[in-house]
Amino acid sequence: MTELSISVHAHILDIPAEDWDGTGAGDNPFTTHRFLAALEQSGSVGERTGWHPSHLVARVEGKVVGVAPCYLKTNSQGEYIFDHGWAEAYQRAGGQYYPKLQCAVPFTPVTGPRLISAHPAVQGALLEAMAQVAADSGLSGAHVTFCTEAEAEIGGALGFMTRSSQQFHWPNAGYASFDEFLAQLSSRKRKAIRKERERALAFGGTIVSLTGDQIQPAHWDAFWQFYQDTGSRKWGRPYLTRDFFQRLHQTMRDDCLLVLAEREGRPIAGALNLIGKDALYGRYWGCIEDHAYLHFEICYHQAIDWAIAHGLKRVEAGAQGEHKLARGYLPSMTHSLHWVADPGFRKAIADYLVRERAAVDEDIAILTEMGPFRRGG
Known part of the structure; x- marks a missing residue:
């Protein structure tokens, strides 16, 4: 050329x-x-x-x-x-x-x-x-x-x-449900994940998955709190500005999946994912309350649930973290x-x-x- x-x-x-x-x-x-x-x-x-x-x-x-x-x-x-x-x-x-x-x-x-x-x-x-x-x-x-x-x-x-x-990425082998995925695990790992999910869901509220117009400005306000807390602990200061999330909502909300744990209508933890053509990409997590296993539920198990329901081939959960291995995410x-x-x-x-x-x-x-x-x- x-x-x-x-x-x-x-x-x-x-x-x-x-x-x-x-x-x-x-x-x-x-x-x-x-x-x-x-x-x-x-x-x-x-x-x-x-x-x-x-x-x-x-x-x-x-x-x-x-x-x-x-x-x-x-x-x-x-x-x-x-x-x-x-x-x-x-x-x-x-x-x-x-x-x-x-x-x-x-x-x-x-x-x-x-x-x-x-x-x-x-x-x-x-x-x-x-x-x-x-x-x-x-x-x-x-x-x-x-x-x-x-x-x-x-x-x-x-x-x-x-x-x-x-x-560590989770590969979708054409599963029809989370239980079908679990059936492919060893008995010990299968039981451990079921117990982990039960304990996570005992935080006293509900978990919602939102995308597109389901995501409201108040949800981003809550997530900004979560992101600031995680960012300040991991990097000293958050990389992204508040205005970035506002622009993400304006131009890319259909590409976003926001998973929130709510109690009495108030978000207490959440994870942001971006939706690709064949993959779900886990990006950021944060919380204002600590609850056992809630991080694993919101970031990993809920992502698998959503990927299965929407026919995505894999979930990419970001950098590092050998703890993902026990939850079905492979190197x-x-x-x-x-x-x-x-x-x-x-x-x-x-x-x-x-x-x-x-x-x-x-x-x-x-x-x-x-x-x-x-x-x-």
Whole structure:
């Protein structure tokens, strides 16, 4: 594609929504124009956040044929593919790790398209442009996190270093009900989950699942309290602003599933999920009261219930958490790509990634074997 051109944009609103989403970005809730716009317009990314939009747009004869959500990063916060050790090592050696170029969805450890185009040649060109932008700007490198496996293969062929990590996802084997899912577990695990659900539902109220126009402003007010509490404990301060949730309601409420525990009409705990074409994505949880097992019920069991009822293929419950294994969530590999400008540093990272990948493969094999499913089931 000799007529292909790639430009860098400091604002998602510089790109018409129909052009951005028309590349395939609209097929995943996190890469849609409206989701990325909500992040920017709400101040969740931008000045003083460490995330400075630098989106790539590929055009052929003026027509947008590919996009990549990219950010100039001045820290490694909110990425979930951890490179703090790389940054410290490079800076100890006298280098400057930040800023770097990051192709990602901020604060979102969810696998999805990053080199978004229907044309493999455009996908490769977007990757090469990231490395060129990093090199021309004197950045330490360019990174693509939570990309698809196919994108990782493209990047590996172009000389990007590939990195593997793992999350826990619940696979829907065509279950007609939660009980049918439970029937596939070992007797001990099946009984444990049933007992856990009974104890969780003894908090003295009801659990409701809301989406679309069922979600009212008061529900977001309550969830904001939950999110603030969790965010301040996990990250020191919440990543997202209150205005982000307002914009999410305005433009994406049909993509949201809000699961709330209510007592006497007052929400006391809740979880926010986003709804994809074939998956439910668990994102945030919080509470103002502590009740035994309520977190597991709202975040994991209710998500499975909803996915079964709506025919979704899987539930992705976010980063980390081996406690998910006992609840039917199995280890699943995730992928990232890394280009580093300094040859010596690049070799050191490449050597490390070989060892890390072997450890990840071993962990996944062990954890899968430890899963709750009946042998041969």
